[in-house]
Amino acid sequence: MAAAEQGGYCPAMAGVSVCLSFDFDAISVWVGPRGTRSPNLIARGEFGPVGASRLLDLLGERQIPTTWFIPGHTIDTYPDVCRRVAAEGHEIGYHGYCHEAPSSKRDEADERAILTKAIDCIESVTGSPPVGHRLPGGNLGDRWLGLLLEHGFSYDSSMAPDDYAPTWCRRGDVPDTDGPHRFGDRVDLVELPFDWSLDDWPYFSCERPYQEGLRSPSEVYDIWAAEFDYLVQRVRTGVFVLTLHPQCIGRGSRMLMLERLVEHMSGHRDVRFCTMAEAADEFRRQQAERGSG
Numbered sequence: 262m263a264a265a266e267q268g269g270y271c272p273a274m275a276g277v278s279v280c281l282s283f284d285f286d287a288i289s290v291w292v293g294p295r296g297t298r299s300p301n302l303i304a305r306g307e308f309g310p311v312g313a314s315r316l317l318d319l320l321g322e323r324q325i326p327t328t329w330f331i332p333g334h335t336i337d338t339y340p341d342v343c344r345r346v347a348a349e350g351h352e353i354g355y356h357g358y359c360h361e362a363p364s365s366k367r368d369e370a371d372e373r374a375i376l377t378k379a380i381d382c383i384e385s386v387t388g389s390p391p392v393g394h395r396l397p398g399g400n401l402g403d404r405w406l407g408l409l410l411e412h413g414f415s416y417d418s419s420m421a422p423d424d425y426a427p428t429w430c431r432r433g434d435v436p437d438t439d440g441p442h443r444f445g446d447r448v449d450l451v452e453l454p455f456d457w458s459l460d461d462w463p464y465f466s467c468e469r470p471y472q473e474g475l476r477s478p479s480e481v482y483d484i485w486a487a488e489f490d491y492l493v494q495r496v497r498t499g500v501f502v503l504t505l506h507p508q509c510i511g512r513g514s515r516m517l518m519l520e521r522l523v524e525h526m527s528g529h530r531d532v533r534f535c536t537m538a539e540a541a542d543e544f545r546r547q548q549a550e551r552g553s554g
Contacts, residue, residue, distance in 0.1 A: 276531030289334035293359035312511015330356035333382030352536040354393030362399025416451040416541035425499030478518035
């Protein structure tokens, strides 16, 4: 299926949906892919629950539904906070067990074991398996996509073939340097855009001394608000997916910036806040209506 055949939001059928998403990595991102045993770095993950509690307070005050991608390791380490996320009506999606990339595993059995272990953790706090998936890292290959389809996932949010429009995932692409890219077949998995420009980690995380990453919240506000304004003013329909990490955005100055951004978004007509599962369901509904028309 060519990229132009993917389909997107229909302007006559929908306004703008804002999906605030939170990757609640906590300690897992430090002890997992980074392999650290440093108390200094682990302490950064320990701040995650502090930030998460502040975010839940803000979301509760504004009555904003959101999506949280939570590794199983975080659920096992901080069950009370994770139960609060579910109890307050937020969606919980898959994000690995200890933030591991599936492509780092040797074979399908290893990948399947991580997937089912993390799903079990999510079920322990929500009572049902997740329908949403965000890759903790690595390659979203055909084998992993097959496992997601097998386990009934509705959507992924790890790629951005479009900036605002949901699309369908594909399997079987064939990269070719001597000719055009050969697109694979569409599969029944919605892709909700993820891009680093709308992720707080590159702007606010400083993992080594002198590494760029400690950006001013006002500068980041200008970038995110302008991306949102372009969607509202020029595109007029689509999904605005913002990816936030409690251990980054939960700092005081950044929380104030997020409050300001939410106020800015809330002031526009035809803009709604929703979970990513709801955005994926809306896209499916639109595609079905287009197909039947």
